[in-house]
Amino acid sequence: MKSSAPTLRFMGAAGTVTGSRFLLTCDNTRTLFDCGLFQGLKELRLRNWDPFPVEPGAIDRVVLTHAHLDHSGYLPALCRDGYRGKIVATAATHSLCGILLPDSGHLQEEEAEYANRKGYSKHAPARPLYTEKDGLDALEHFAPVAHESAVEGPGGVRVNFRYAGHILGSASLLVECEGRQRRRLLFSGDLGRPLHPILRPPSPAPEADVIVVESTYGDRRHDDEASLNLFGETIARAAERGGVIVIPSFAVDRTEVVLFHLRRLIRGGRVPPIPVYVDSPMALATLQVYQREIASGCPEIRAGITPDDLDPGDLREIRSVDESIALNFEQGPMIIISASGMATGGRVLHHLAARLGDERNAVILVGYQAEGTRGRRLLEGEPTIKMLGRYIAVRAQIVNVAGFSVHSDQPETLAWLKTAPRAPEVCYVVHGDPAAARALRDAIARELRWNAVVPRHLEQVRID
Ligand SMILES: [Zn+2]
Structure with missing residues (x-):
């Protein structure tokens, strides 16, 4: 033919x-x-x-x-x-x-x-x-x-x-x-x-x-330095208020990038050493893939990076649904990293529902938020957000760190x-x-x- x-x-x-x-x-x-x-x-x-x-x-x-x-x-x-x-x-x-x-x-x-x-x-x-x-x-x-x-x-x-x-x-x-x-x-x-x-x-x-x-x-145009400063300052202030910092994060890569920066900020004394919960079985599975590739000297990894670079210190892995829900009853200061990254579903919804109403808390958006997603509505400053069948008042500080993209x-x-x-x-x-x-x-x-x-x-x- x-x-x-x-x-x-x-x-x-x-x-x-x-x-x-x-x-x-x-x-x-x-x-x-x-x-x-x-x-x-x-x-x-x-x-x-x-x-x-x-x-x-x-x-x-x-x-x-x-x-x-x-x-x-x-x-x-x-x-x-x-x-x-x-x-x-x-x-x-x-x-x-x-x-x-x-x-x-x-x-x-x-x-x-x-x-x-x-x-x-x-x-x-x-x-x-x-x-x-x-x-x-x-x-x-x-x-x-x-x-x-x-x-x-x-x-x-x-x-x-x-x-x-x-x-x-x-x-x-x-x-x-x-x-x-x-x-x-x-x-x-x-x-x-x-x-x-x-x-x-x-x-x-x-x-x-x-x-x-x-x-x-x-x-x-991303401004990396401004982004890192905003990220560090938001966490430090919320921690001082005894608040909980919720970071909706894409399971793949963004969690690793967030952990990398948290380690550097904590070791540099810019953020206090508070517990960091990664509440997403998928993010934890992905973290293992990254750790494995880093440990094996994969050529895709930047020279000099070691598995320790992704460990902020007090890293706590949450796998079961019960452990995830139990986090709602924990007092701050602490950081919760959970999926999905645009708050369209996943465990981050119940963390947001539990934490958005308290002005001591902060939500840090670290990735692209598509039109029509809850993440985008938070970013645009909507005063109430519907999730899990009810309207939640947004009183927590909402910060967008686009430079982590x-x-x-x-x-x-x-x-x-x-x-x-x-x-x-x-x-x-x-x-x-x-x-x-x-x-x-x-x-x-x-x-x-x-x-x-x-x-x-x-x-x-x-x-x-
Ligand atoms: Zn992609």
Whole structure:
């Protein structure tokens, strides 16, 4: 069969932050880059229930940039619905997906069960998007690879995994496809920060004909020193008041970054040595993966980092639900780190419900808060927040420490793009709220003089 022109289709993270899914069709084969969940606003979450835009059984290969659920979280449904191929990802991404995907299924089963019990589901009976077993089954498809190695897939599509410095295992992908002519595409994936305290910085951008770059913080500039000061001062003051500091944290990477900074602040005398509870079995499992990789001298880890760097001193691990609930009766000062990072679910909800009403306490937001999430509403200063079926008055201090983000800001993203040996023919700006994506597109056009575009959801473009 004569092959048609190679195309790239933006099946998610186009005009929004979540749901990364990019389909490359080349030489009659289909390679899907990332297979994420839509999160945040309800209209976005509803997309998770739409039929996948291509028949899962017609996809030849899936390649992942990293383990975060907005990049990997649809895989259990894809595999259940007929995908038969491999899922190619770095070994650490495989390990982290081993924690995240079954847990995601488990949470969805719990939520469906809760909705049925409380009778608030619109569809009766409520059903999970997928189950814990679907999450476990998806893991069978994984084919782990090393960073800086190239893998050849169906249709002669070669993928090279480059360091992205975002979370453990994260990669930017250099993709070569042969079609009628050789074309090179570069997916930034989620691009980390040159100054990630634990991970080595992103590899420079290689030469590519087409670049797809993320824009989560495409309209921001992080101020690390100010962020660290704000973080330290907020904790020190709340501790002085005898308060409890709740840190909603993404289980993967953010918990490690928070622990790293806490250790330095406590050892430097800027924060008193108070108990630090990590209340999330998933965050604790992830911490073990990080500790293991650090101890084994993994090349993705920054030189000189030791497992002790993630130990703030009085670290207390909370695993069971009973222990977690018992924390509600503990007096401050203490720090509770718990998931989920945008307060959309998980144990952090009952900690927030218990602590938001007391002005001695503080809530520190350390990551991106998507539109439509409770984290975003807290950040925007709403006086009451609904959680667990009731309205809670917000009297605790709410602080946003954006600089702890593990996404590059606008100057860092531009600096990374500038490392490319030549301009691409086109640079697609994805994975950002509309304003952030437009701001990065304009900055790329203005400062690099590149052809930059924010693609539309489900748009398909030729790449020949
Ligand atoms: Zn990510």
